[in-house]
Every structure is written in structure tokens, then in C-alpha cells.
Amino acid sequence: AGNPERYTEELKNAGLTVFHVVPSLGAAKKAVACGxxxxxxxxxxxxxxxxxxxxxxxxxxxxxRSQVDVPIIAAGGFVDGRSMAAAFALGAEGVQMGTRMVSAVESPVHENWKNAVIQAKETDTVFLNRHASPALRALRTKKTSRLEYDTETNAMTEFGTALDLYFGGDMEASIALSGQVCGRIDAVRPVAEIIAEVRDQFFQEIGRLAADYLP
Incomplete structure (x- = not known):
């Protein structure tokens, strides 16, 4: 994320493969132009x-996908093999599952955060700071609900103490970042189990589509 002009060349010269996070077509084109x-x-x-x-x-x-010719990893809304199959249909070659992995057994964040994710509904995130920068999506808590429609306050000034949230479990100490897929996560599970299930369901879904719709 950020400005691809800043480090792309340096990273590639060091022999690294560079994937840049983009939220818009304009940002995607700029990143590709930067190499x-x-x-x-x-x-x-x-x-x-x-x-x-x-x-x-x-x-x-x-x-x-229609305007760039580099590999794409899809992020934002992907949590299982079914959504992975959708991502591939839309032009991706892989998926990134942030919220799913934050709530995995191996994730170092506090159990209170993981439990908040699995208890959340699909409507239990808030989009903050639309009027400022950066905007952010997070779990709904007393703090984030108060900030949701506050156009006078930059939410970053209210971010608080992240360590008390991440590792202390105080859900009001900071802002617990989360995607809307929290509403589709119902258990804290090991990463290996998650990956295996996603893989198997992905192949099942593309097989089902082929069987149902190919002549």
C-alpha cells in the first residue's frame, strides 16, 4: 500500500517480488506503471x-482485471472456497483472507477479539473517517459506534492504545479492524484446517459450476 513510486524499484533490485495493495483502478494503473x-x-x-x-x-x-496484465490477489470479502471461486471468476489468481486469519487459532491477538469476530453479524462493522484520511473499517464497539457518524472527529486521534486491544483484550482500548466477512466466520480454527477447507470447497464449487452449466 502507499505510494508505489517510493520503494518498488529498490525492492525489486534486491530480488524481491512486489505486490502492491490498491483500492481503485487509478491506483492499480499507477502501481503497474511503477513496475x-x-x-x-x-x-x-x-x-x-x-x-x-x-x-x-x-x-x-x-x-x-480488464485493464492490467499482472497477477491479481483479491482481498476484501473472501473467506472460503465459494468466495475464492467467485474471485477467480472475476479475474484473480489468488485471495487474501485477513479477517479470517486474524481470528485463527495461531493469530497472536487476544481471544476477546477473536470471539468478537465470530459473534459478529454481517452488519457489525463500521466504516470510519470517510471525511478524513485514512478511512478504516472496524468491528462495531461502543467506541466505533460513537465515531461512525462523527464528521468532526478524525478517528485516528481516537485510535487509543492498540497493544491493550491486541494483546490485553480491551475491546474499547483501540479500534479492532475487521472486514464484513466477520458475519461469515463462526469458529476459531487452526490455519491448516482453514486452508484445507478453502481449497477443497474451491474445487468443489468450480466442479459444480462446470457440471451444471457446461454443455
Whole structure:
């Protein structure tokens, strides 16, 4: 994320493969022009720091795919093999699952955060700071609900003490970043189990589509 002009050349000269996170077609074109090897195309459903003019993955992925010729990893709204199959249909070669992995067994964040994710509904995130920068999507808490429609306050000034949230479990100490897929996560599970299930369901879904719709 950020300005691809800043480090892309230096990183590639060091022998690294560079994938740049982009929230819009304009940002994607700029990153490709700077020589990145690929893109992480992140829709507005995703958690974390966002473009204040967010675009859903369903719109953004095929739009970027139609105008760039580098590998794409889809982010924002992807949580299982079914959504992975959708991402591939929209032009991606892989998916990034941030919220799913934050709530995995191996994730170092506090159990209170993981439990908040699995208890959340699909409507239990808030989009903050649309009027400022950076915007961000987070779990709904007392703090984030208070900030949701506050156009006078930059939410970053209220970010608080992240360590007390991440490792202390105080859900009001900071802002717990999360994507809308929290509403589709119902258990804290090991990473290996998640990956295996995503893989198997992905192949099942593309097989089902082929069987149902190919002549």
C-alpha cells in the first residue's frame, strides 16, 4: 500500500517480488506503471485502512482485471472456497483472507477479539473517517459506534492504545479492524484446517459450476 513510486524499484533490485495493495483502478494503473509484479486488489468490504471512496470487490476486481496484465490477489470479502471461486471468476489468481486469519487459532491477538469476530453479524462493522484520511473499517464497539457518524472527529486521534486491544483484550482500548466477512466466520480454527477447507470447497464449487452449466 502507499505510494508505489517510493520503494518498488529498490525492492525489486534486491530480488524481491512486489505486490502492491490498491483500492481503485487509478491506483492499480499507477502501481503497474511503477513496475510492480502484481496487485492485491482490495474491495471496500475488507477490514483495515481504506480508501474513503470505497468500491466493492464485485465491481473493482473485474474492472482492474480488464485493464492490467499482472497477477491479481483479491482481498476484501473472501473467506472460503465459494468466495475464492467467485474471485477467480472475476479475474484473480489468488485471495487474501485477513479477517479470517486474524481470528485463527495461531493469530497472536487476544481471544476477546477473536470471539468478537465470530459473534459478529454481517452488519457489525463500521466504516470510519470517510471525511478524513485514512478511512478504516472496524468491528462495531461502543467506541466505533460513537465515531461512525462523527464528521468532526478524525478517528485516528481516537485510535487509543492498540497493544491493550491486541494483546490485553480491551475491546474499547483501540479500534479492532475487521472486514464484513466477520458475519461469515463462526469458529476459531487452526490455519491448516482453514486452508484445507478453502481449497477443497474451491474445487468443489468450480466442479459444480462446470457440471451444471457446461454443455
Amino acid at each position: 510492480v509484479d502484481g496487485l492485491v486488489v482490495e474491495g471496500g468490504e475488507g477490514g483495515g485502512f481504506k480508501n474513503p471512496r470505497e468500491v466493492a470487490s464485485m465491481v473493482l476486481l473485474p474492472l482492474v
